[in-house]
Each structure stands twice: as C-alpha cells, then as structure tokens.
Amino acid sequence: MRRTRRFEQRRSPGWRRAVLVAAVLTAAGAAGAQERVAEDQTPTGKFLTATEVRPILTATRANWVSVREYGGEDLVYVTHLIAWRCGLYEIRYAINGGQMRQWPVPECDPEAAQPAAIPDGAQVYEVHAAGSVQQITVELLYDDLSVETASFERAAVLMP
Numbered sequence: 001m002r003r004t005r006r007f008e009q010r011r012s013p014g015w016r017r018a019v020l021v022a023a024v025l026t027a028a029g030a031a032g033a034q035e036r037v038a039e040d041q042t043p044t045g046k047f048l049t050a051t052e053v054r055p056i057l058t059a060t061r062a063n064w065v066s067v068r069e070y071g072g073e074d075l076v077y078v079t080h081l082i083a084w085r086c087g088l089y090e091i092r093y094a095i096n097g098g099q100m101r102q103w104p105v106p107e108c109d110p111e112a113a114q115p116a117a118i119p120d121g122a123q124v125y126e127v128h129a130a131g132s133v134q135q136i137t138v139e140l141l142y143d144d145l146s147v148e149t150a151s152f153e154r155a156a157v158l159m160p
Helices: 002-010 015-034 050-059 079-083
Strands: 066-070 073-077 088-095 101-103 125-129 135-142 147-153
Touching (some): 050 135, 079 088
Antiparallel strands (some): 066 073, 073 125, 088 135, 135 147
16 A cells, blocks of 8 residues: 555656546547558568557657747647658647647658658648647557557657
C-alpha cells in the first residue's frame, strides 16, 4: 500500500485525465481501424509498412511532435510523423484534452526514389494562440490496423 501511494505522488498532476483520454482515444482508434483493411506487411526494405516503421516511431516517440513559440504564437509541428508516414493510415491529435482531429497525411508513393520525402505543400505545423498548447495527445493508426497513442506535456516538446 505504501509503495502505491509513493508511486501515485510522483505522477504528474494530470495523470488520471491522461489515462482516461488514452482509453477514449484507443476506442476511437479502434473505430477508425474498423473502416480500414490491414495492408500486406511483407518487408520492402523501403520502410513502407507498419512492420517496418513501427520500431522507428516507437523508439523516437519523444520526437513525434514539438511546440515552437514563434511570432507570438504556438506552432505545433508533426514533421517527424509526416517523414515516417509510410506504414500509417492516420495521424490523429488532440490539444489540451480537446476533441481528436485528423492531421492531413500526404500519400506515400512506393515507386518514388525516396517514398518518405516530405512533399511540397505538406502540412507539417499548425498555428495556435501563444502559450495555449499545454498538452498534445497523438494517436497513430498503422496500416496493419494497430494503434499507438502517446501524450506530451508542453515542457517536454517545447523547442528552445
């Protein structure tokens, strides 16, 4: 009992809310997955499938999103996820526990010399009011229909 209390005291102030948000988002991801069909996961060597990109995205989770204070605004970036979009069906996100929204993900061209290159005109950031972004929750729907969710506090992803 004592160990549990100490553990709970070390958690960040919004941990219960984050767990609840993650549960809701997982359910939402499952709903999105029901509308899709799992892709063939045969490795291509070009990082085009969930099987190939998931280990990289899992290892680089801390880089999924970032916040930059610029020109009196908060800019939320997902450049890393757009660069590793092959193997993903969807990127969903919520700001400050708000409603999940879908980020526009450019098509991945498997025939291109560099399929993961970010195409011209791809949306890699979104503008918010200065200081307004305190938490970002991201949900990835892979092309094998698995879902991965992570939440990030502002301080953890704020660019210097």
